[in-house]
Amino acid sequence: MQFKAMILDNAEVSPGYWRMRMTAPAEMLEAKPGQFVMVRVNPSIDPLIRRPFGVFDVGTLQPAYTGAVPQPYLEILYRVVGKGTGMLSTLHENDILDILGPLGTGFDNGPSGEEKLIVGGGVGLAPLYLLAKELVKDSPVRLFAGGRTKDDVLCITEFERLGVECYTATEDGSLGECGLVTKVLEQRLDATANKGQIFACGPHGMLKAVAGIGAKRSVKTQVSLEGYMACGMGACLGCVCQGAEHSADNPDYRCVCTEGPVFEAAELKWEGN
């Protein structure tokens, strides 16, 4: 689906990290956790290519006055890393964006009642909030949020409001455990004798570590990948990642945009990547 969205709110939630809410068609409410949107930052040719963002949240604003209609909305959480996201952060309420989505394959929620361990690094939390919102409906959910400093740990309050038990870790010790978030995840898995399922999104190094933990402990692990892509619909083939059996002689590339962005960690190749 392609639609024009009006920005309702665009605020810096932590230094360098922004959260944007915009209007959306009602179909957007059907977005599955883990799906993403492609945002055209402006109608000019610079930046030219759309930017992909995980769907942080969707919902419906109740009518502000008698007779008004409910307004579905979409939220994204993004970090300013370059020109495109820099320009996005300068936009205001009532500005219009062109959006494609929801795109890609989302998370498999897994069996109800089973413990769900969500692992997010930095802005990798973006697609995990909508996931947590779904999972808390029928399962105990724990969030493991990591970052370099406390500024990189985002939106914990929102997760807590859902009833998610949150654990944090920072590399400089400015919030929560000092060290990597995977250490905290392993402590929990030790305590529960490896019960539950893992859902992760974050920097590649973190995902690789989480995939290793899942494999070693036989815990089903899904990861949401980032990919540098031009189209978001499987045409440009720019965003591919390697399947587990990939080799130079027997190549196995998967499109992050259509076959992912969520993959079972065991399906992907991690060594050497």
Place this chain on the structure above:
Amino acid sequence: MKPVMSVEIGSLKLRNPVMTASGTFGYGKEFSQYVDLEKIGAFVTKGLSLKPRAGNPTPRIVETPGGMLNAIGLQNVGIDAFVQKKVPFLRSVNTPAIANFFGYTPDEYAELASRLDAIPEVAALEVNISCPNVKQGGIVFGTDPNCAASVVAACRAATKKTLIVKLSPNVTDIVEMAQACEGAGADALSVINTLTGMAIDLERRRPVLANVTGGLSGPAIKPVALRMVWQVAKAVKVPVIGIGGIMSATDALEFILAGATAVQVGTASFVNPGAAQEIAEGMEQWLAERGIADIKSLIGALEG
């Protein structure tokens, strides 16, 4: 009054001059949600090879000012999977599908041309002799007029369908290449493929693309493409298909004035998946507003 928008490329009749460029439109189906395929002139498939090709390592693409570099490496499903999995969709669409293809030897080119010739759903063939991102395939045939002529002649002997040759801009004299291909039996020439370029990550002191170099596309290359279309169109009798940074109906019309009979929309489809249809509709509107009865009257109508 509704202007006449139909044009002919060899024996291929197009309802309007707007096609989608190879590698930017999948195999058609990927975009069917966003584009009414029956509102565009034709669509061109991702380049096909005899065997499936995995393509290059990542990063494969990077944005540059007004454009993008890609080094996909001709990843494609191969001709067998194309026939099994992609052709059934082509049958369902009342718009010509043009199969783009490439090989590693003139024999391979000819074999592919012959196999594509036998597929009724393939309306025409576009032979890629100009991919800049694959070491053996394509580019060697795209930079030497004699090599190009031998490949085109081999394909010509293998198909009666309209044979389009896609030219590389990465040559000293594109006119020489165009004439060689025309002489070897090409029915039309697609001008241009991407320009070889490079992007550097300063802090890491490394090339951004895993392939080091890639093909530049998008609005940044439009002036170069226009110049080459203009040069080639003056020098050959066969129709020229203008390609390079077309983002709007006015961009497309500039290529028609420069001598193109039709155009291909590429990178624009990534930015706006409905671009090809919008451009076709915008061209028709532009003509209607000016009382121009037939798009063909604009082909090569550049003055001065």
